[in-house]
Amino acid sequence: MTAKNTICLWFDGTALEAATFYAQTFPDSAVGAVHRAPGDYPAGKEGDVLTVEFTVMGIPCLGLNGGPGVPHTNAFSFQVATDDQAETDRLWNAIVGNGGQEVACGWCKDKWGLSWQITPRALTAAIADPDRAAAIADPDRAAASRAFEAMMRMVKIDIAAIEAARRG
Incomplete structure (x- = not known):
C-alpha cells in the first residue's frame, strides 16, 4: 500500500472473501496484494491469508484475519452517497442479498458485520442546513423536518418518498 493512512478492518478468516465482494x-x-502468514499465529497457520490490501470506492483498506472475538460495530461505517434510486437499490440489495441485514434509516450490515450507510444525495440535500446566507434569507426548516421524519420511518431510503415529504 502506498497510502499513509489505511483503514484496517478485522475479520475472522474471511478478509479475502470480503475484499473480493x-x-x-x-x-x-479493487483487491490488491494478498499476504500469507509466514508462520503459525493465534488465528491461523503458516500460509493462511493474513492480510489483504484492497480499496473500497478509492479508500485504501487492509483486511486483517485476526480471528474471532472482535466484531464490527456501528461505531464505524462506510457511508456511500448514491445518485439515484437505481444505485441505492443496487448497492443495498447487493449487501443485504449477500447474507447481510437491513437495519434502519439507510443503514445495513454486510455478512461480515460491517455497517454501511447507503445514503442518496437527495436525502442529504433534503435534510441538510442550507448554507448560512441562504438560511438567513429563506430558511425552510419545515421541509427538512418533514424529510427527516420520513427518513426515520424508513429502512432502505426511498428517494420519491423523501422528495414528497420535502414538498409537503
Whole structure:
C-alpha cells in the first residue's frame, strides 16, 4: 500500500472473501496484494491469508484475519452517497442479498458485520442546513423536518418518498 493512512478492518478468516465482494460491488474498488502468514499465529497457520490490501470506492483498506472475538460495530461505517434510486437499490440489495441485514434509516450490515450507510444525495440535500446566507434569507426548516421524519420511518431510503415529504 502506498497510502499513509489505511483503514484496517478485522475479520475472522474471511478478509479475502470480503475484499473480493467489495471490489465486485462498489465502483473504484479493487483487491490488491494478498499476504500469507509466514508462520503459525493465534488465528491461523503458516500460509493462511493474513492480510489483504484492497480499496473500497478509492479508500485504501487492509483486511486483517485476526480471528474471532472482535466484531464490527456501528461505531464505524462506510457511508456511500448514491445518485439515484437505481444505485441505492443496487448497492443495498447487493449487501443485504449477500447474507447481510437491513437495519434502519439507510443503514445495513454486510455478512461480515460491517455497517454501511447507503445514503442518496437527495436525502442529504433534503435534510441538510442550507448554507448560512441562504438560511438567513429563506430558511425552510419545515421541509427538512418533514424529510427527516420520513427518513426515520424508513429502512432502505426511498428517494420519491423523501422528495414528497420535502414538498409537503
